[in-house]
Amino acid sequence: MDALSVSHVSKTYRQKKKGAVPLQALDDVSLTVKPGEIHGLLGPNGAGKSTLISLIAGIIRADQGKIEVFGVDVEKETEKAKVLEGIVPQEGVYEMAFTVREVLYYFSGMYGVPIAERNPRIDKALEDLALSDKADERARGLSGGMKRRLMIAKALIHKPKLLILDEPTAGVDVALRQKIWELVRRLRDEGTTILFTTHYLEEAEQLCDRITLINHGRIIKEGNLKEIQKEFSKNVISFELFDRNVPHLPNVTPEGSEFHYPMKELEADMQAIASHYNGNLKSVRSEAASLEQIFLTLTKD
Amino acid sequence: MQNLTPVFALVAREVKRFQKIWLDTVVSPIMSMILFLAVFGVVSGGRDVAGIPYLAFVYMGLLTMTMVNASFSNPAFALVIAKNVGTFMDLQITPVPPWGVGLAYAFAASIRGIITLLIALLATVWFIPISGVANPLLLIVSVVLIGVAFGMLGVIFGMYAKNFEALTFVMTFIIQPMIFLAGTFYSIKQLPGIWPTVSLFNPMHHAVNLVRYSVTGYADSAPMVSLAVMAVFAVAIFIPMQWITTRNLKAS
Numbered sequence: 344m345d346a347l348s349v350s351h352v353s354k355t356y357r358q359k360k361k362g363a364v365p366l367q368a369l370d371d372v373s374l375t376v377k378p379g380e381i382h383g384l385l386g387p388n389g390a391g392k393s394t395l396i397s398l399i400a401g402i403i404r405a406d407q408g409k410i411e412v413f414g415v416d417v418e419k420e421t422e423k424a425k426v427l428e429g430i431v432p433q434e435g436v437y438e439m440a441f442t443v444r445e446v447l448y449y450f451s452g453m454y455g456v457p458i459a460e461r462n463p464r465i466d467k468a469l470e471d472l473a474l475s476d477k478a479d480e481r482a483r484g485l486s487g488g489m490k491r492r493l494m495i496a497k498a499l500i501h502k503p504k505l506l507i508l509d510e511p512t513a514g515v516d517v518a519l520r521q522k523i524w525e526l527v528r529r530l531r532d533e534g535t536t537i538l539f540t541t542h543y544l545e546e547a548e549q550l551c552d553r554i555t556l557i558n559h560g561r562i563i564k565e566g567n568l569k570e571i572q573k574e575f576s577k578n579v580i581s582f583e584l585f586d587r588n589v590p591h592l593p594n595v596t597p598e599g600s601e602f603h604y605p606m607k608e609l610e611a612d613m614q615a616i617a618s619h620y621n622g623n624l625k626s627v628r629s630e631a632a633s634l635e636q637i638f639l640t641l642t643k644d
Numbered sequence: 645m646q647n648l649t650p651v652f653a654l655v656a657r658e659v660k661r662f663q664k665i666w667l668d669t670v671v672s673p674i675m676s677m678i679l680f681l682a683v684f685g686v687v688s689g690g691r692d693v694a695g696i697p698y699l700a701f702v703y704m705g706l707l708t709m710t711m712v713n714a715s716f717s718n719p720a721f722a723l724v725i726a727k728n729v730g731t732f733m734d735l736q737i738t739p740v741p742p743w744g745v746g747l748a749y750a751f752a753a754s755i756r757g758i759i760t761l762l763i764a765l766l767a768t769v770w771f772i773p774i775s776g777v778a779n780p781l782l783l784i785v786s787v788v789l790i791g792v793a794f795g796m797l798g799v800i801f802g803m804y805a806k807n808f809e810a811l812t813f814v815m816t817f818i819i820q821p822m823i824f825l826a827g828t829f830y831s832i833k834q835l836p837g838i839w840p841t842v843s844l845f846n847p848m849h850h851a852v853n854l855v856r857y858s859v860t861g862y863a864d865s866a867p868m869v870s871l872a873v874m875a876v877f878a879v880a881i882f883i884p885m886q887w888i889t890t891r892n893l894k895a896s
């Protein structure tokens with residue numbers, strides 16, 4: 344069973360202003376997230392990422408299509424599905440009067456966590472997110488990064504099976520970003536499935552098992568990150584030699600100061616080149632496409 | 645059996661919220677009670693209405709008004725604030741069902757209403773010519789019913805309103821007229837023409853009538869009718885509350 348299955352979902356926002364064209368934010372979107380994976384949802388501003396997350400979270404209604412979380416239909420069994428999900432929204436949510444502990448106490452209760460279990464869980468979450476010393480401070484008075492951590496703690500407090508983070512590292516300093524990555528990886532290792540969005544592509548490269556690229560409300564690519572990278576790589580190994588006049592491997596062609604060799608399987612081919620030219624090899628490289636290049640290629644209008 | 649923990653947690657959260665603003669809960673209702681009483685005390689000059697001292701008569705109206713105001717505005721303002729600061733989303737992503745959200749806010753509202761009532765009572769009852777409570781059981785039932793019913797009304801307007809202007813509008817043009825045309829400060833029997841009959845359709849009249857009867861033993865209209873009206877009002881208002889809450893929690 345998939346952790347998340349979105350099939351043929353469309354969403355058009357009705358516009359308030361009369362005469363304005365209704366805005367189709369999602370157009371026949373399908374994607375699956377497998378249990379135990381970290382899945383990156385990537386796309387430019389306005390692509391429809393947050394809209395998709397709102398639909399999965401059950402905050403807005405889809406025009407058509409079906410969304411299931413671990414087999415539970417979000418539309419038909421909303422409450423049951425919501426318990427399985429933990430949501431970190433893109434926009435900050437600030438409790439006016441409550442302390443950090445109070446925020447987590449009532450929020451976990453609203454997820455059905457029994458009273459006796461709340462405080463131990465809160466202590467654990469605060470420790471995980473390095474907020475223990477802020478427990479009794481007003482949530483409103485926290486710094487931006489701390490508020491972000493509180494939002495993550497809120498999403499984790501009921502131990503969701505699917506954790507959804509909408510730009511968890513936006514506006515977060517380097518150290519905290521590393522911490523969040525660590526936490527995400529650890530949660531994955533403990534069995535939590537993770538779907539997150541980010542505009543930092545190197546972050547997606549670091550973390551994701553699979554990614555989905557979305558643009559103008561349509562899925563333009565979904566799959567294993569490594570495979571996508573392979574698909575977009577220039578399928579060639581370039582190398583330089585000290586002595587150019589030697590017997591070459593078949594299919595090697597000169598290209599300026601370099602030679603090119605058509606690549607089938609990176610490691611085996613590298614090995615073949617290394618053993619053939621041996622000490623004559625000055626340098627060798629293969630250009631794997633960066634996610635950034637792939638992203639730009641695919642989202643070019 | 646559905647797990648009710650989420651609903652109770654929300655009630656507890658909303659009760660905690662107004663506990664944080666103790667001063668609001670305590671001071672402003674007492675202030676307005678005292679001001680009203682001072683004015684009416686001077687104006688009435690010891691007259692009677694329907695056989696009971698006017699001050700005692702109007703006092704029951706004021707207490708009910710104070711309570712209804714608190715029950716109504718607590719959820720209404722809490723929800724509008726939540727929409728404006730973003731915490732409304734907490735209600736949307738957690739598995740509290742729409743009926744649970746509505747009722748949780750309404751129960752918290754009734755608790756605030758009752759606390760406000762008690763505080764206002766303790767602060768002022770010493771100056772009022774009242775000897776005891778005629779029907780304590782009916783008083784308790786009525787007060788809970790009134791708190792929940794007007795709490796639900798507050799939920800409806802809190803869900804409906806996007807900003808404070810809309811709420812202020814509702815307070816000024818719906819709640820205040822309801823209070824003033826309810827027999828809060830006078831007996832509806834003193835009204836001319838069809839107005840006594842019109843008043844019977846005002847839930848606020850029955851709220852005041854119930855509280856006044858429970859304490860003083862005097863009623864403008866039949867207390868059991870008022871009890872029935874309040875009960876029907878509470879049940880009936882659940883339907884629009886459920887409707888608007890469902891729509892607000894999940895936008896289409």
Ligand SMILES: Nc1ncnc2c1ncn2[C@@H]1O[C@H](COP(=O)(O)OP(=O)(O)OP(=O)(O)O)[C@@H](O)[C@H]1O
Nearest residue numbers: 356366368386387388389390391392393394395433
């Ligand atoms: N509540 C709304 N009402 C009307 N239009 C909306 C609403 N929310 C989003 N949109 C529109 O839907 C489109 C998709 O928005 P969405 O927030 O899903 O994008 P996103 O991929 O999350 O972008 P970003 O990376 O900037 O967060 C945008 O054109 C946006 O203007």
Ligand SMILES: [Mg+2]
Nearest residue numbers: 392393394433
């Ligand atoms: Mg977004």
